[in-house]
Structures are given as structure tokens and as C-alpha cells.
Amino acid sequence: MATEFISKTKRTHSCGALRASDIGKEVVLFGWVQNRRDHGGLIFIDLRDRDGLTQIVFGPELAAEAHTLAERFRSEWVIGIRGTVRSRGMQWSKKENKEVPATNPNLATGEIEVVVLEATVFNKAQTPPFEISEHTSANEEIRLAHRYLDLRRPTLQRTIMTRSKLNAATRQYFVDNGFLELETPFMGRYTPGGARNFLVPSRLNPGNFYALAESPQLYKQLFMVAGFDKYFQIVKCFRDEDLRLDRQPEFTQIDVEMSFVAQDDIFAVIEGLLKKLWKEVHGIDLPTPFRRMDFDESMARYGNDKPDLRFALEHTQLNDVIAKFGSDGGVGPMWDSVQQKGLVKALVVPAKHALSRSEIDKLEEYVKGMGAGGLARAKLADNGDWTQAPLFKNAKPELKAAILEATGAKNGDLLLFQFGKPSQVHTIMANLRVHLAKKLGLIPEFGTKDGQWNFLWVVNPPLFEYDEDAKTWAAAHHAFTRPMDECLKYLEPESFDPAKVYCYRYDVVLNGFEIGGGSIRLHDPEVQSKVFKAMGISDEDARSKFGFLLDALKYGAPPHGGIALGMDRLAFLITQTESLRDVIPFPKTQKGTDLMTGAPGEVDEKQLRDLYVKSVPPAK
RNA sequence: GGGGGGUUAGUUCAGCUGGUUAGAACGCUGGCCUGUCACGCCAGAGGUCACGGGUUCAAGUCCCGUACCCCUCGCCA
Numbered sequence: 275m276a277t278e279f280i281s282k283t284k285r286t287h288s289c290g291a292l293r294a295s296d297i298g299k300e301v302v303l304f305g306w307v308q309n310r311r312d313h314g315g316l317i318f319i320d321l322r323d324r325d326g327l328t329q330i331v332f333g334p335e336l337a338a339e340a341h342t343l344a345e346r347f348r349s350e351w352v353i354g355i356r357g358t359v360r361s362r363g364m365q366w367s368k369k370e371n372k373e374v375p376a377t378n379p380n381l382a383t384g385e386i387e388v389v390v391l392e393a394t395v396f397n398k399a400q401t402p403p404f405e406i407s408e409h410t411s412a413n414e415e416i417r418l419a420h421r422y423l424d425l426r427r428p429t430l431q432r433t434i435m436t437r438s439k440l441n442a443a444t445r446q447y448f449v450d451n452g453f454l455e456l457e458t459p460f461m462g463r464y465t466p467g468g469a470r471n472f473l474v475p476s477r478l479n480p481g482n483f484y485a486l487a488e489s490p491q492l493y494k495q496l497f498m499v500a501g502f503d504k505y506f507q508i509v510k511c512f513r514d515e516d517l518r519l520d521r522q523p524e525f526t527q528i529d530v531e532m533s534f535v536a537q538d539d540i541f542a543v544i545e546g547l548l549k550k551l552w553k554e555v556h557g558i559d560l561p562t563p564f565r566r567m568d569f570d571e572s573m574a575r576y577g578n579d580k581p582d583l584r585f586a587l588e589h590t591q592l593n594d595v596i597a598k599f600g601s602d603g604g605v606g607p608m609w610d611s612v613q614q615k616g617l618v619k620a621l622v623v624p625a626k627h628a629l630s631r632s633e634i635d636k637l638e639e640y641v642k643g644m645g646a647g648g649l650a651r652a653k654l655a656d657n658g659d660w661t662q663a664p665l666f667k668n669a670k671p672e673l674k675a676a677i678l679e680a681t682g683a684k685n686g687d688l689l690l691f692q693f694g695k696p697s698q699v700h701t702i703m704a705n706l707r708v709h710l711a712k713k714l715g716l717i718p719e720f721g722t723k724d725g726q727w728n729f730l731w732v733v734n735p736p737l738f739e740y741d742e743d744a745k746t747w748a749a750a751h752h753a754f755t756r757p758m759d760e761c762l763k764y765l766e767p768e769s770f771d772p773a774k775v776y777c778y779r780y781d782v783v784l785n786g787f788e789i790g791g792g793s794i795r796l797h798d799p800e801v802q803s804k805v806f807k808a809m810g811i812s813d814e815d816a817r818s819k820f821g822f823l824l825d826a827l828k829y830g831a832p833p834h835g836g837i838a839l840g841m842d843r844l845a846f847l848i849t850q851t852e853s854l855r856d857v858i859p860f861p862k863t864q865k866g867t868d869l870m871t872g873a874p875g876e877v878d879e880k881q882l883r884d885l886y887v888k889s890v891p892p893a894k
Numbered sequence: 895g896g897g898g899g900g901u902u903a904g905u906u907c908a909g910c911u912g913g914u915u916a917g918a919a920c921g922c923u924g925g926c927c928u929g930u931c932a933c934g935c936c937a938g939a940g941g942u943c944a945c946g947g948g949u950u951c952a953a954g955u956c957c958c959g960u961a962c963c964c965c966u967c968g969c970c971a
């Protein structure tokens with residue numbers, strides 16, 4: 275009967291389509307039973323598909339057979355109905371003390387209902403482990419285990435459909451602008467450096483492994499060498515690193531590379547794309563060009579290279595102030611830190627956000643969790659006294675005055691300090707800043723208030739960073755980034771100073787999340803060789819690691835550069851959801867497992883033998 | 895690898911200072927109900943208190959360990 279129904283009776287509308295203008299039409303709807311309200315006589319059912327909800331009504335005298343069937347309907351049964359669209363009846367309003375139209379303003383289809391003439395059941399459903407609705411409160415673990423049910427919920431359906439829209443708009447944008455969508459291998463050769471790779475054993479080549487691409491970086495540069503001067507791809511990438519709220523082991527990038535361009539050209543292309551995406555999804559016009567900030571400035575003021583500019587709570591670096599007074603300042607630990615090439619930073623919490631002592635103690639616990647020794651503080655009393663500030667007990671008044679001047683702190687404000695190893699001080703203060711902003715209600719715990727889209731380009735970072743362990747200079751990002759022309763002299767032997775080499779690298783940041791990053795590449799083999807030399811990598815080393823790319827650059831490589839945007843992060847931010855997992859249909863847990871399929875799982879001994887692989891579980 | 899939070903009914907949670915038969919809401923099952931819309935009313939079923947040890951006359955509750963989930967530092971060129 276069900277199969278007969280579906281072959282004879284074709285769907286005429288989705289469950290979100292019908293309006294008052296359709297009244298009188300005979301329609302066929304298919305969908306899931308969201309909800310049954312059985313009045314003994316009349317039965318109301320909200321029928322759901324991905325487009326919305328439509329109220330359908332079964333009356334005993336209208337279609338007795340369908341009504342009898344509907345008495346047995348339960349949540350999530352899949353049914354089909356044929357019926358007539360009609361206006362909803364009148365309803366007695368106690369509030370207004372008169373008859374009012376029984377419309378439901380919460381539904382797009384709330385002006386109408388479909389009175390059923392014929393109904394069929396395609397499938398019954400077990401009672402689901404959680405309610406399939408907008409307002410489910412089931413936790414993520416149970417939802418991930420039944421992801422196919424979670425994906426049936428309107429919220430998730432909307433974000434997944436938005437993602438589809440982002441994909442379509444992205445392709446449209448690049449194609450319209452003359453880009454070619456080209457594909458690159460997932461399985462490639464392992465290249466050292468960067469993220470840990472997932473490895474795939476080669477059956478045909480015993481003992482050898484493919485690496486899953488952590489990005490198409492090298493291939494897209496080779497496309498430039500080959501002359502495909504505008505490339506894009508929406509592509510999966512794989513990185514075997516620890517997961518976070520905004521990191522999954524497999525994720526999607528919008529990968530872009532262009533020839534004959536300078537940094538500004540790439541910015542314009544990406545700003546155009548983001549403008550289009552925000553217009554498409556939110557109907558708003560993002561102001562462009564985006565703000566730009568030097569990497570060094572971002573580190574100094576915010577402690578990282580992805581500052582959230584929706585609020586202030588900026589850092590102040592106090593090294594100069596502390597150094598000016600030296601050991602006379604009376605704050606020994608800070609002076610020691612400055613002498614040991616450490617960093618001293620302060621953050622002012624304005625008086626209006628008054629924090630209790632126990633709240634500040636909680637902040638101290640929070641920063642200790644990141645390895646801080648403590649959280650030095652000074653509460654400025656209304657008379658200007660420094661209270662709760664043991665560190666400053668012997669501090670010179672002039673030093674205190676200088677700190678106030680540098681930070682702009684006023685009576686009633688709270689000063690928080692970190693000092694020590696620069697990278698650690700930056701990280702702790704950067705996280706403290708965001709943590710405080712959430713706690714003080716300056717930004718929401720997650721998501722984005724409408725209109726608060728703070729885009730930013732972070733530009734001009736140093737090319738190298740010093741590797742304390744290896745005692746060498748290493749590429750801060752990758753070795754194929756072009757140094758700024760005015761910095762090239764610091765690669766020459768007579769004025770060698772890697773710390774002063776800045777480069778054409780850029781990150782695009784939105785509300786504290788890095789949504790993309792790229793660089794202008796090194797296409798000149800001579801400069802490339804100097805860069806390797808600065809890192810202590812010989813030509814032979816470089817050749818053995820990146821030989822094919824270095825070769826390619828010698829055969830007439832055009833100047834080129836590119837960027838990759840994190841599609842998942844973009845989707846997560848644009849949909850204002852809580853986590854990347856909300857915009858990935860089948861995401862993995864923090865340990866990289868799939869709670870639905872049970873991946874990763876064990877395999878047969880024979881499968882391992884075929885691959886010449888032996889499994890050695892960790893000793894307990 | 896480190897720090898923090900969590901795990902009690904199908905779901906979300908409460909369960910105090912260790913003390914009789916572990917509760918609530920929603921959901922589920924049955925009944926009643928012709929204008930509801932997260933319908934309403936009545937009744938009922940539903941528990942390996944994550945797992946393993948330990949302390950105790952007595953453990954959901956205290957201690958130790960393990961597993962899993964979440965946030966985070968490290969890591970992510």
C-alpha cells in the first residue's frame with residue numbers, strides 16, 4: 275500500500291512551503307511525525323521535513339480510515355498524506371475574550387493546515403533516544419552516537435544547509451573571477467616539518483607509506499609553475515594533532531593560489547569572497563577593506579596573532595618601565611625577569627567590572643592551569659593605594675606611577691600581571707584576556723552577536739623563530755615564504771640577523787579565530803637557498819626534502835602567492851554555533867573517535883600482514 | 895604528556911554531614927478528550943547510581959585506580 279502510494283502519488287510541496295495563497299489546493303506531503311496532539315476526535319500532527327513543519331489534521335468524519343491510522347502514529351514515523359489546504363479555524367481567546375484566528379505565528383506555514391483525505395505509513399520508528407527538535411537538551415555524546423537522528427534536528431539541518439550554500443557560493447565566486455578548480459592528491463609523500471601526518475601503508479611497496487595531505491601546499495605551487503595562474507579548491511586536509519573546539523583531524527579548506535600577484539591582490543580576492551558569503555548567509559554588506567595590524571603589534575597588545583577585537587582589555591608591556599628603575603624599582607621578580615630576557619605584561623580590568631578577591635583567586639587557578647606561577651595583582655583603592663599587591667610592597671612610588679602611566683590604570687581599577695618567558699607570558703595573558711571578556715560579559719560565551727563581525731588581517735610576521743631546543747633558527751610557518759625586500763640584507767653574511775627578517779605572510783582573523791592564512795611564496799631559487807642557509811639547512815638537505823619543488827622553481831616559476839581559509843571555522847562562525855562539530859555532519863570526538871561507527875577500530879591480523887605492518891600496542 | 899569539569903531512569907537533572915524502599919521534569923505505555931500547536935487530564939512502567947578495587951555496621955555519597963565525554967596548556971610549519 276505504501277509503495278503503491280508513492281508510485282501513484284507524487285509530492286507536490288515541502289513541509290515548509292504552503293501559505294495562505296495555497297488555500298483550496300489539493301496537496302501531497304511526505305515527512306516525519308514531529309508531534310501528535312490527539313483530541314480523541316481531531317488529531318493534529320506536525321509533519322516535518324528539512325524545509326519546515328506543516329500542521330495536518332485528521333478528522334473522524336472526513337476520512338475515517340486515515341483517522342484510524344493516525345491514532346497509531348508515533349514520533350518519527352515516516353508518512354505520506356494527500357489532503358486539502360485550508361485556513362486554520364477560529365479559536366477562543368481568553369485574553370481578548372473573543373474568537374481569534376487560530377494561526378501559529380511560530381511557523382512559516384502557520385496560517386494554514388492540511389486536512390487529510392488519505393494517509394500512508396512508509397515506516398514506523400523506534401522511540402528515539404532524544405527528542406528530534408529544536409529544543410533538545412541531550413548532551414553531545416548521545417547525539418554523536420546517533421548522529422543520523424541529530425542531523426534530523428532543524429538546527430543542525432539549517433547549519434548543514436548553510437554549509438552547502440557556502441560551498442556553492444564559493445565555487446560561484448571563484449569561477450566568476452576566472453579561477454580554475456583543480457584537484458590534488460590526498461595520498462602523497464611524507465615531507466618533514468609541520469603537522470604530524472596520518473600514514474597509509476602501501477601494499478604494493480612493502481615498508482613504504484603514503485602521507486595524507488595536511489594541505490595541498492606544494493601541489494598548488496606546482497600548478498602555478500605549470501601556468502594555471504588562478505587556482506582554487508574546496509579540499510579535505512588531514513592532521514594528526516590533538517583536537518580542540520575549533521580543530522578536527524580531517525577538515526576542509528578553501529585553498530587558493532594565484533600568480534603575478536602581490537599581497538594586496540590576495541587580500542582583495544578574499545575580502546570579496548567573504549563579502550559574498552556574508553551577503554548570502556546574513557544579507558549584510560561587510561565593510562572592506564578589512565583592518566590590518568602588524569604581527570608584532572598584535573603580540574604586544576593581545577598576546578597572540580589572532581586577537582579578538584570585539585573588546586579592549588589590551589596588554590601593556592612593562593619591560594621598559596621596569597628596566598628604567600632596575601634594581602631600585604623594588605619589584606625584584608619583575609626586574610629579574612627583564613634581565614633574563616623575559617617579558618613583563620599587565621592588563622587593566624576597569625573599575626566598573628569590580629572583581630572580588632575570590633574571583634581573582636579563581637583567575638589565578640585558571641592561569642596556573644596554563645603553567646603560570648601565579649597571578650600578580652594590584653587593586654587600586656579609591657585613594658590610590660595599591661592593595662592586594664604583595665609584589666609591590668617595596669615598590670618605589672615613582673615605579674608605581676610609571677606603571678599607572680603606561681597602563682592608563684585609574685583608581686578603582688585592577689591590574690593583573692604576568693612575567694617570565696615571553697611565549698608563555700603572551701599565551702597566558704592572551705587567554706586570560708578572552709576568559710575575562712567572557713566572564714565580564716563583553717562577548718558571549720560562544721557565538722557572535724549580530725553585527726559584531728570583526729575581521730582583521732595580521733601581517734608582516736617574522737620569517738624565523740628561534741628554536742630553543744635545537745639552538746637553530748626555524749621557519750615560523752614554512753620555508754617557502756618570501757622575505758620582505760627590505761629585509762633581504764639580514765640574510766647576507768655581513769649583516770646576518772634572522773630575527774629582523776619579516777615576510778609576506780598574512781592571517782585573516784575573525785573574532786579571535788584564525789580563519790585563514792597564506793603567504794607570498796619564494797619563487798627565486800637564490801633567495802630560497804639563503805633562507806635554507808639561515809636555518810642551517812644545506813642545499814643537499816633541502817634537496818632531499820623538497821627536491822621536486824626546488825627543481826620546479828628553476829624552470830621559470832612565476833611570482834605567486836596564496837591563502838587557505840578554514841571552511842569549517844568559517845561555517846562555524848557564520849552560523850554562530852558552539853563548535854566545529856556543529857557544522858560537520860559526522861565529526862570526531864576530542865580523542866579522534868567516531869561514536870557512531872566506532873572508528874578507529876581494530877583490523878584482522880591478515881589485513882596487517884597484507885600491508886607488511888605490525889601493531890605494537892603501548893605497554894600498560 | 896599536564897591542568898580543570900563531567901558520568902544517577904530513554905533524556906535533562908536533584909540527591910545536604912555516609913543511614914529505611916534513590917526522586918523530579920520531559921519522554922514512553924494505557925485510558926479520556928473535536929481546535930490543539932512543546933495540547934490537556936488520569937493511571938502506569940522504567941535504575942548494574944560509568945567500571946574495578948578499598949574504608950565502614952552501613953557507600954549514589956568518602957578514598958584509590960580505570961574508561962569515556964567536554965574545555966584547555968603543550969602540539970597544530
